[in-house]
Amino acid sequence: QKEVEQNSGPLSVPEGAIASLNCTYSDRGSQSFFWYRQYSGKSPELIMSIYSNGDKEDGRFTAQLNKASQYVSLLIRDSQPSDSATYLCALPHYGGSQGNLIFGKGTKLSVKP
Amino acid sequence: SAVISQKPSRDICQRGTSLTIQCQVDSQVTMMFWYRQQPGQSLTLIATANQGSEATYESGFVIDKFPISRPNLTFSTLTVSNMSPEDSSIYLCSVVLQGASYEQYFGPGTRLTVT
Numbered sequence: 658q659k660e661v662e663q664n665s666g667p668l669s670v671p672e673g674a675i676a677s678l679n680c681t682y683s684d685r686g687s688q689s690f691f692w693y694r695q696y697s698g699k700s701p702e703l704i705m706s707i708y709s710n711g712d713k714e715d716g717r718f719t720a721q722l723n724k725a726s727q728y729v730s731l732l733i734r735d736s737q738p739s740d741s742a743t744y745l746c747a748l749p750h751y752g753g754s755q756g757n758l759i760f761g762k763g764t765k766l767s768v769k770p
Numbered sequence: 771s772a773v774i775s776q777k778p779s780r781d782i783c784q785r786g787t788s789l790t791i792q793c794q795v796d797s798q799v800t801m802m803f804w805y806r807q808q809p810g811q812s813l814t815l816i817a818t819a820n821q822g823s824e825a826t827y828e829s830g831f832v833i834d835k836f837p838i839s840r841p842n843l844t845f846s847t848l849t850v851s852n853m854s855p856e857d858s859s860i861y862l863c864s865v866v867l868q869g870a871s872y873e874q875y876f877g878p879g880t881r882l883t884v885t
Contacts, residue, residue: 689872700862700876701813745812749872756801756866758874762812 663746663761671769676733678764680746683727690722690729691758693745701745705731736768772797772867774877782883783853790849791880793863798843801866803874804836808859819846819863853884 660683670676680690689708693701707713707720707729719732729748733740743763750757773796783789793802802819817825817838825838840846850857860881864874 691873700860700879703873703875706873747874756803756872756874757815757818758872760813 661746661748661759661761663744663764665762666765667767668764669767669769670736672736672738674736674768676736676740676766676768678731678733678744678746678766679728680730680761681728682746682748684748685724685727687724687727687748689749690720691747692718692720692729692731693747693760695743695745695763697742733766736766738768738770741766741768771875772799772865774863774865774875776863776877776880778880779878780881780883782885785854785884787853788849788851789853789882790847791861791863793846793848793877795844795865798868799865800868800870801874802840802846803864804838804846804848805862805864805876806859807862807879813862816848816861819848850882853882855884858882858884 662681692705694704695701705718705720707722710722710724713720717734721730743765745763746761747758750759775794777792781789804816805813806816807813815828816831816836817827819825819838819840821840835851837849860879862879863877866874
């Protein structure tokens with residue numbers, strides 16, 4: 658059974674701090690990883706994808722991937738109240754239909770002004 | 771990315787009735803999916819909508835309850851049949867764009883309440 662684990666939170670950080678969101682996965686063969694942001698009452702929005710070990714930066718967001726340890730993380734620098742949302746980690750379900758993603762339960766982030 | 775629309779955005783329905791949700795994309799896509807998200811929960815895949823053929827359902831979901839159509843590359847419908855209060859949820863369609871492998875983009879969702 659492929660699994661994606663996330664700490665449900667809530668994770669509370671002060672404005673301007675670095676928020677660190679973590680995700681572990683069970684399928685050692687996973688190659689692609691995605692972070693989605695979901696505001697309350699809205700649909701998930703793809704914010705980062707990462708395919709290689711190491712860091713990938715996009716603005717205030719950095720995704721980090723460590724395949725040997727089977728974890729992927731998302732760092733949000735200079736956190737803003739507008740970053741308050743639930744962050745979902747996802748990776749392909751290789752044993753399922755083509756294109757399927759498995760989603761973690763999500764980590765709720767709260768950025769306090 | 772693509773512009774994805776869903777209709778209706780929300781509805782309140784009586785138990786025993788059916789509701790059809792539409793998903794329209796403004797560009798051709800390779801894959802279309804239907805998800806359910808119950809309050810406070812993560813996403814659960816209902817099925818993959820296959821163009822011109824029967825949808826591929828995940829464990830726990832059956833065609834009689836959730837019939838799906840995908841007549842072309844940009845449009846799909848999900849019907850929630852014989853509804854009960856347990857079907858109250860947000861229903862989301864998602865797409866994989868041509869040239870992409872797994873990156874999925876979601877529609878705005880349909881919030882369904884069954885009374």
